[in-house]
Amino acid sequence: MKKKILSLLLAGTMIVSLTACGGGSSSDTEAANESAQESVTAEDGAADAGTDAAVPVELTVTTTFAGEDGNAQNFKDAVAAWEAETGNTVADTSATSDETFKTRVVTDFETGSEPDVLFFFNGADANSFIEAGKVVSIDEIRAEYPEYAANMNDDLIADSLVDGKKYAVPVNGYWEAMFVNMEVLDAAGVALPGADYTMDQFKADCEKIKAAGYAPIAAALGNIPHYWWEFAIFNNQSPADHLEIPASASDANGQAWVAGMNDIKELYELGYFPENTLSATDDETFAMFTEGKAAFLIDGSWKVGGIVSACQSDPEDPATLDTEKLSHFEVTYVPSKGGERKATDLVGGLSMGYYITKKAWDDPDKRAAAVSFVEYMTSDELVPVFAQHTASALKAAPEVDESQFNELQVKAMNMMAGVTSLTGAVQDLFQGDCRVPTFDGMPEIVTGKVDAADAVAEGLDIYNNQ
Amino acid sequence: MSSNIYRDKKPVVVFLIPAFLFMVVYLYYPFFRNIINSFRQIKQLGSSGTGWNSPWYTNYVEMLYDDIVWVSLKNTLIMMVVTIVGQVGIAVVLALMVDNIGRGKQFYKTVFFFPIVISATALGLLFNLIFLYDKGMINQILESLGKTTLTDWKAEGIALVTMMLPVMWQYVGFYFVILVTGLNNIPDELYEAARIDGAGTWQKVRYISVPLLHNVICTCCVLAVTGALKVFDLPWVMFPKGMPLKTTFLTGTYMYYHTTQTKNVDYGSALAVLIVVLGIVLSKVVNWIFKEKDY
Numbered sequence: 038m039k040k041k042i043l044s045l046l047l048a049g050t051m052i053v054s055l056t057a058c059g060g061g062s063s064s065d066t067e068a069a070n071e072s073a074q075e076s077v078t079a080e081d082g083a084a085d086a087g088t089d090a091a092v093p094v095e096l097t098v099t100t101t102f103a104g105e106d107g108n109a110q111n112f113k114d115a116v117a118a119w120e121a122e123t124g125n126t127v128a129d130t131s132a133t134s135d136e137t138f139k140t141r142v143v144t145d146f147e148t149g150s151e152p153d154v155l156f157f158f159n160g161a162d163a164n165s166f167i168e169a170g171k172v173v174s175i176d177e178i179r180a181e182y183p184e185y186a187a188n189m190n191d192d193l194i195a196d197s198l199v200d201g202k203k204y205a206v207p208v209n210g211y212w213e214a215m216f217v218n219m220e221v222l223d224a225a226g227v228a229l230p231g232a233d234y235t236m237d238q239f240k241a242d243c244e245k246i247k248a249a250g251y252a253p254i255a256a257a258l259g260n261i262p263h264y265w266w267e268f269a270i271f272n273n274q275s276p277a278d279h280l281e282i283p284a285s286a287s288d289a290n291g292q293a294w295v296a297g298m299n300d301i302k303e304l305y306e307l308g309y310f311p312e313n314t315l316s317a318t319d320d321e322t323f324a325m326f327t328e329g330k331a332a333f334l335i336d337g338s339w340k341v342g343g344i345v346s347a348c349q350s351d352p353e354d355p356a357t358l359d360t361e362k363l364s365h366f367e368v369t370y371v372p373s374k375g376g377e378r379k380a381t382d383l384v385g386g387l388s389m390g391y392y393i394t395k396k397a398w399d400d401p402d403k404r405a406a407a408v409s410f411v412e413y414m415t416s417d418e419l420v421p422v423f424a425q426h427t428a429s430a431l432k433a434a435p436e437v438d439e440s441q442f443n444e445l446q447v448k449a450m451n452m453m454a455g456v457t458s459l460t461g462a463v464q465d466l467f468q469g470d471c472r473v474p475t476f477d478g479m480p481e482i483v484t485g486k487v488d489a490a491d492a493v494a495e496g497l498d499i500y501n502n503q
Numbered sequence: 504m505s506s507n508i509y510r511d512k513k514p515v516v517v518f519l520i521p522a523f524l525f526m527v528v529y530l531y532y533p534f535f536r537n538i539i540n541s542f543r544q545i546k547q548l549g550s551s552g553t554g555w556n557s558p559w560y561t562n563y564v565e566m567l568y569d570d571i572v573w574v575s576l577k578n579t580l581i582m583m584v585v586t587i588v589g590q591v592g593i594a595v596v597l598a599l600m601v602d603n604i605g606r607g608k609q610f611y612k613t614v615f616f617f618p619i620v621i622s623a624t625a626l627g628l629l630f631n632l633i634f635l636y637d638k639g640m641i642n643q644i645l646e647s648l649g650k651t652t653l654t655d656w657k658a659e660g661i662a663l664v665t666m667m668l669p670v671m672w673q674y675v676g677f678y679f680v681i682l683v684t685g686l687n688n689i690p691d692e693l694y695e696a697a698r699i700d701g702a703g704t705w706q707k708v709r710y711i712s713v714p715l716l717h718n719v720i721c722t723c724c725v726l727a728v729t730g731a732l733k734v735f736d737l738p739w740v741m742f743p744k745g746m747p748l749k750t751t752f753l754t755g756t757y758m759y760y761h762t763t764q765t766k767n768v769d770y771g772s773a774l775a776v777l778i779v780v781l782g783i784v785l786s787k788v789v790n791w792i793f794k795e796k797d798y
Contacts, residue, residue, distance in 0.1 A: 140548065140763050147549030165547055259746045313636040316657035316747040325637060469546060470765040477765070480748045503546075 093124040094406045096397070099142060100156035101389070104133035107342025107446075108209065108423050110355075115422075119413045125406045131156075134339070146171050153397035154407050158389050159195040159205040160465035167199040172392045174202040182408050188417050193387060193430035198466070205390025206415045210428035211338045212385035212459060213264055214452060217367040221332040225249035230369050232455050234380045236272065236300075239372035243309040246332045253309040255331035261319040262301070262479040264335040267384055267462050268371050269297035275377030276460045282467055284501070286494035298475060298482050298489035300374070305483035315480045323347075335371060338385070338427050341445050360444065368449050370456075385459035387430055391415060426450040428459070471500035534779070541773035546766050562773035571745070572774070575752040576781075582667060582734060582753060583785075586727040589671035594678035595720060599708055601679075602686045612683060616676040623673065627740025630669040634741075657742065662751050666738050673737065674730065678723045685719030686712060721793035728789045732782050735759065754778050 102112035109131075116127045130152060132138045139162050145151045146166040157163060166172055175194070178185045186194070186206045194203045217229060225246040230238070243253035256265055271279050273293035283291035304310065311322055311331060323340075325331040327347035334340070346352040348363040370380040391414060397407040413419065420429045421437060426449035439447055464472065474492040481487040542559040543552035556562060566572050601611045618626065633640045634656040642653050656665045689712065697707050735755040744760060745752035752760070758778060762771030 136764060140766075144548040147547050165550075259748070260743070311636075312653070313655040313657065315659070316655055316662065317636060318743070321636065328637075330637065468766075470767045473765045477744055477749075480746075484748065486748070 092402060093126065094402045095126045095128055096154055096403060096406055096410055097128045097130065097152040098154045098156075098410070099145075099152040100129075100131040101134035101138065102156070103131040105343035105346055106133065106339050107345070107425070109342070111422055115414060115419055119410060122413075123406070123409060125410075127410070149396075151394050151396060153394055153400075153403055154410055155392050155394070156208070156389055157205065157392055158465065159197070159207075160388060160461070161198055161468040162465070163197065163204070163392075164199050164468075167197050167204060171395050172204050173395055173398045174204050175206065176202065178393060178398075178408060182412075185408060185412060186415060188432055189415065189430045190432050194390070195387060205392050206411055207387040207390040207430045208415055208420055209389075209424040210385060210387045210459075211389075212383050212427060212453065212456070213267065213335065213337045213371075213462070214383055214449075215369050215371045216326070216334040216336060216340065216344065217369055218326055218329055218332055218334075218365060219367055220329045220365045221246060221249075221251045225251060225332070227332070229367055230372065230380075232370055232381050234370055234372045236372045236374045240304075240307065240309075243304075243307070243332075247308060252311040252325060252331040253333060254304065254311075255322040255326035255334040256310055257314055257317045257319045257322045258301070258305065258310060258483060259315040259480045260317065262476060263464060264337070265301050266297070266475065266479070267464055268335060269300045270294050270463065271297075271378055271382075271384065271460070272300065272372075272374040273297050273376060276382050276458045277377075279378075279460045280463050280466065282463065282500065283493075283497055286490050286497055291493060291497065294475075294493045295490045298479075298493060301479070302483045302485070302489065315484070329365075338449065341368070341426070341449055344445060345443055358443065363444055366445055366448075368445065368452050370452070379457055381455055381457040383456050383459055384462050385428070385456075386461045387428060388461065388465060426453055467496075467500060469499075469503060471496045471503065474499075537772045537775050540769055541776050543769050545768035545772070548762065548768055550768075552769065556769065562770050565770065566773060566777065571749050571752055571757060572777075574750065575745075575754045575757040578663065578752060579732065579754045579781075581663065582670070583728050583731040585667045585671055586674070586731045587724055589667075590674045591678050591720065591723045591727050593671075593675050594682055594723065595716075597675070597679050598682035598686055599712060601683060602712070603704060603708075608683075612680065615679045618673045618675075619677050621673075623736040624740050626669055626673055627737045630737075631741055634665050657747060659747050659750055662742060662747055666742055666751050669741070670734055670737055674727075678727065681723055682716065682719055685716050689715045718795040721795050724793045725786070725789050729782065729786050732778065732785065754781065 098116075100112060102108045112131065113129075116129060120126055132141070139158070142151075142155060142157060143162070143165055146169065151166070151171060163172075175186055179187075189206060191203065194207060195205065196202065197204055215230070219229065222229065222242075225242075225248070227242045227245050230242070246253040256262065258265070270293060273296040274290065278290060281290055283289075283294060285291050286295055305314070311317060311325060314322070322331065323334065323336075323343065324347075326334045327344060344366050345355075345358065345363060348359045348366075349355065350357040350359065371383065373380040373382075391411040393407045393411060397403045417431060417433065417435065420431050421435055423429075424434075425437075425442065426446050437450070439450070442450070474487075474495040475482065478487055478492050482489050482492050540552065541562055542556055544554050544556055545552035597611075597615060601608055601615075604611075621629075636642065636653055636655050636657070639656070641656065642650075645654065656662075693711050693715075694707055697711060702710070733755060734753060738751065738753055739756050739759065742751040742756075744764065745756065754774065755778065758771050758774035760771075761767045761774060
C-alpha cells in the first residue's frame with residue numbers, strides 16, 4: 038500500500054509539474070497582456086522613444102552584420118554604445134547573410150519566435166511576415182513617434198511588394214561589382230579593366246590569365262552562382278527592364294534570361310572558372326582569389342570587409358592589416374556585352390532595412406526601446422559609418438571623411454563615383470523554389486545536361502504558379 | 504513478497520504515462536502531422552501551408568519521376584553496403600586482432616572509439632580540409648611526392664567515395680567496442696580446451712570466436728543498416744546540395760535540401776515519409792536476414 042501511495046505521489050508530482058509548466062506560461066501570458074494594456078494606456082501620448090524606456094529591457098535583434106560583413110564590428114560598437122546610453126540590453130542573433138539566414142528568420146516568424154527588431158531584406162523575402170502582419174509599418178510607428186525615420190528620404194525607402202507600405206528603415210545600400218586581384222593580372226600581363234570594359238575584352242584577358250596558369254574567374258557555380266546569374270541576365274537586358282520577370286522563356290525577357298545562362302555556359306566551356314567550380318564552396322573560390330590564384334571575383338559591397346579580413350594576420354584585429362597585400366586588390370565594373378547595359382550600370386540599391394516586429398510593438402516594455410534602437414541605428418551620425426562606399430537614404434548625408442577608410446574602401450568609393458545606374462537584383466523578386474532550376478541547376482546547365490531554355494522555362498512555370 | 508511487486512501493474516502503467524505522453528507529443532504527433540503536410544502546399548517551415556495539393560498525392564507521383572530521388576536511394580543503399588562491409592567488417596577484424604594481443608588492449612579500444620565522440624559536423628569540416636582541392640592535406644602530400652596537378656577529390660566520379668570514407672571511418676570504433684565486449688563474453692575455458700587440443704590462433708578464431716560472435720555481428724549489422732538510413736550531417740557538411748551535380752544526395756540530405764533550401768516543404772515531408780517507410784521495410788528485411796541463433 039505504501040508503495041502504491043508513493044508511486045502515485047511521484048507520478049502525480051510529475052504530472053503536476055508538467056501541467057504547472059504549461060499553466061504557468063499561460064497565466065504569465067495573460068498577466069503580460071493585462072500589463073501590456075495598462076502600460077500602453079500609461080504611455081499614450083509619450084512620443085519620445087529615448088525617454089520611454091524607464092525599465093531596462095532586453096531586445097532580441099537579428100541583423101546580417103556578422104561574420105565577414107564589413108560592418109560587423111561597427112554594429113557591435115553601436116550596440117554597446119546604445120546599451121550604455123539607454124541601460125537596455127541587446128540579445129544579438131546576427132548571422133552572415135545567406136539562404137540559411139533568410140530561412141531561419143522566416144521560420145522564426147512562422148513559429149512565433151521572431152526577434153523584436155531585425156535588419157532584413159525589403160524584397161520578396163519579407164513577403165511572408167508582412168502578409169501575416171507580423172511587422173509594423175513606418176507610418177503606424179510615426180503615428181505615435183512622429184520623429185521615427187524622419188531623417189530619411191521616404192522616396193528612397195522601398196515599398197513592400199505585399200501592400201505598398203514602407204516597413205524597413207534603410208541604413209546602408211549595396212552594390213555588386215567586380216573585384217580584381219592585380220597580382221594575377223600583372224603576372225598575366227593584363228591591365229586593370231576600366232569603365233568601358235566589354236565581354237570580348239574580358240574573354241581575351243581571361244585567355245591570357247588562363248595561359249599564365251591562373252584561374253580567371255573565382256566562382257563556385259555549384260554553390261553560389263548568384264552574382265554571375267544576375268549580371269549574365271542583366272547583360273542581355275537594359276536597366277529599364279532588368280527587374281521585369283518574364284512571363285515565359287520565349288518572350289523577349291525570357292530569351293534574355295536564356296541567353297544569360299548560355300553566356301555562363303560558354304565561359305565554363307572556355308575553362309575560365311576554377312577546375313573545381315562545380316564541387317567547390319564559395320569560401321574555397323574566394324580563398325583562391327585572395328591568395329592570388331584567381332583574377333576576377335564578382336560579388337557585393339559586403340565582400341570589401343571579407344577581402345580586408347583576408348589581408349589581416351588576425352581577421353578580428355584591424356591593426357594587423359597588411360596594407361601592401363590589400364593594395365593588390367581593386368574593384369571595377371562588370372564587363373558589358375555591348376548591349377543596352379553599360380559596364381558602369383551595376384546592380385545595387387537599398388535592399389535591407391530595420392523592421393520592428395508586431396510582437397515588440399505590442400509589448401509595452403519593449404515598444405519604446407525598439408523604436409529607440411532603430412532611431413539610434415539609423416541616425417545621421419551612424420548611417421554614414423555603416424554606408425561607407427554605398428548609398429544611404431539620408432535626407433542630409435554628411436560629407437564622407439575618406440581618411441577613416443582603408444585603401445579598398447576608397448577604391449570602392451571612386452568606382453561608385455563612375456556608376457551610371459544602380460538597378461535592384463531581379464533574384465530578390467524571384468524567390469523560392471522557382472530559382473532552383475537555374476541556381477542549383479547551374480552545374481547541369483553549364484555541363485549541358487540540362488538545356489538553358491528548359492531550366493529557365495521550368496523556373497518561370499514554378500514562379501507563375503506560386 | 505517479491506512476486507507481489509510485479510503482480511500489480513498499475514504503478515508501472517502510471518510511471519509509463521509521462522514517457523508515453525512525451526513520445527506522443529514529440530514523435531507520433533509530428534510524424535502524423537508530417538504525413539498530412541506531404542499532401543499540402545507549404546513553402547515556409549513552420550507554416551501549415553496555403554492549401555491542399557491538387558491532386559493531393561502530387562508529391563508522391565513527382566517522387567517517382569524525380570531522378571534525384573532514385574540517385575539518393577541508390578546512394579543510400581550503397582551506404583548500407585559500405586557500413587556493413589566497411590564498418591562492421593573492419594570492426595570484426597580489429598576486434599579479433601585486439602583480442603589476441605597481450606598488452607595495450609585498452610589503448611587500442613580508446614583510439615578506435617575516439618572518432619565517435621567527435622561531432623559529425625566537426626568531422627565534416629576536418630575532412631573538408633583533408634580533401635580540399637587547393638592546399639588540402641592529401642593534395643599537399645601528393646605534391647610533395649612529385650604530383651604536379653591537383654586532384655579534385657569532390658569531382659563527379661570520385662565524390663561518393665570521398666563522402667563515404669569518413670562516414671565509414673567514424674563508426675568503426677562503435678562496432679569495434681560492441682564486438683570486443685562480445686569476445687570478452689566467450690568463456691576462457693573454450694580457448695584453454697582448444698589450446699590443449701593443439702589448436703592454433705587461426706583455428707581458435709575460426710572455430711570459437713567467430714561462431715560465438717555470430718549474434719553480436721548480427722546485431723551490429725542491423726544497427727549499421729538502420730544507422731546508414733540516418734546518416735546526414737557529415738555528408739551535408741562535406742557535400743552541401745548534393746554537390747557535384749546532385750550526385751551525392753542521400754535520402755536524408757535530399758529531404759533536408761527540399762525542406763530548408765528550396766522552400767518546397769511539402770515535398771520534403773513526402774520524402775520524410777519515404778524515409779520512414781524505407782526504414783521500416785529495411786529493418787524488417789535486415790532482421791530477417793541477420794536472424795540471431797539460439798545456442
